[in-house]
Amino acid sequence: MNLSAAWRRAAVLGSPISHSRSPQLHTAAYQHLGVDISYTRFEVEEETVEEFLSERAAEPNWVGWSVTMPLKSAMVPHMSSVSTRVQTLGVLNTVLVGQDAQGRRTLHGENTDVDGIVKALKQVGITGEEPAAATFAVLGSGGTAAAALAAAAELNMAEARIYARSAARAAGGSLIAERLGLPLSIRPLNALGEDLSAGLLDVVVSTLPPRAADPLASQMPTDCKSKPVLLDVAYDPWPSALAQAWSQRDWPVTSGLEMLLHQAVRQVELFTENTRNPAAVQNDADHLLMVRKMRSAAGLHEGAEALDR
Known part of the structure; x- marks a missing residue:
């Protein structure tokens, strides 16, 4: 694959992970937004967190990860910073990958569950x-x-x-x-x-x-x-x-697919914050359309759209 400078990637981490519908949800959102973020899944067990962070996670172009069981508490000690919510709960489900002023990788933990x-x-x-x-x-x-x-x-x-x-x-x-x-x-x-x-x-x-x-x-x-x-x-x-x-x-x-949908919407907003088309600043009509496309990708009915903003 020929990767451009604009290309970024994200993934869902956990075990077991093959059943996750996060790739469908996120991919639908990024296609709607027209941003170059590819999204996949990685089987990561609690015992292999450090191996993932030192090897695969050290690769370039990451914007963040969705984190599921059994990693929600195991990832917390590896964060450079965490939100107030994560401080209170002791668990995360979202990691934002960034850089500090010296160009070193930073990991910020959030909880959109x-x-x-x-x-x-x-x-x-x-x-x-x-x-x-x-x-x-x-x-x-x-x-x-x-x-x-x-x-x-x-x-x-x-x-x-x-x-x-x-x-x-x-x-x-x-x-x-x-x-x-x-x-x-x-x-x-x-x-x-x-x-x-x-x-x-x-x-x-x-x-x-x-x-x-x-x-x-x-x-x-x-x-x-x-x-x-x-x-x-x-x-x-x-x-x-x-x-x-x-x-x-x-x-x-x-x-639980409703919960999965809405925690993913918030993750998409966080992952696209520094792109040319951030999800969080869309107008209501575009935001609703994005969520509708995410719903369709996950096989969810559309009867609950009134509260999708």
Whole structure:
């Protein structure tokens, strides 16, 4: 390939990574913007982060990386700088590659998962505009769970609950919630059905890996005092068993692909900041068209476009 000086590249890093739809999303955006950024994927395990950073990442023309599991916390110590959000959460999902005044490579960590969760929930009516009275449940205790807690705070939730198999691992969420000013309690994962039956939960965000939440589907109550919203970040396969159980009860459900879309939109804005056509400064019509093309590339329906800006 003959590379021009204007050519840049980005990638998604993680393991497993073959299922990721990030390449489709980003490629559609860069084609719409007319900027020369190619986007691919790299299988990087937690044990090989340093090898990637010293070898592949040292190559020229990088603008940044999308970071998925299991690297969201492992990458943080390697950053030259991080955003306030990453400082609070201890996890990132975005790395911006730059240079300092001496021409040395710099790595800046950001977390756009929070943006993705907030936007996905807003599209099913969780706006954060009501008085803080709702309870926000997070299934799991990994890096995406930390972002979900930040989303709960941004959406003006009154309290949060983490449901996890390991209370010891989930305890890390208590420190994050304290930093966010968000009251938090930790519950065993198998208590979810009981709490739903009692009408204690308004929003449920499952951050568990694909199929890990399947056993919970059989615990779902047939009756519930409310209609809680579910965001299941695991989108392959879709619908998940948990999402199917939710839909069968006529409770609102949104796919992890919505979260993926909106966190990617923010990444595109960051990755194109120094190009001739930055995504963040498009007019509303062009921005909406870009998101529509990203939706189409990821196989998403277009019924939620009203909140795509």
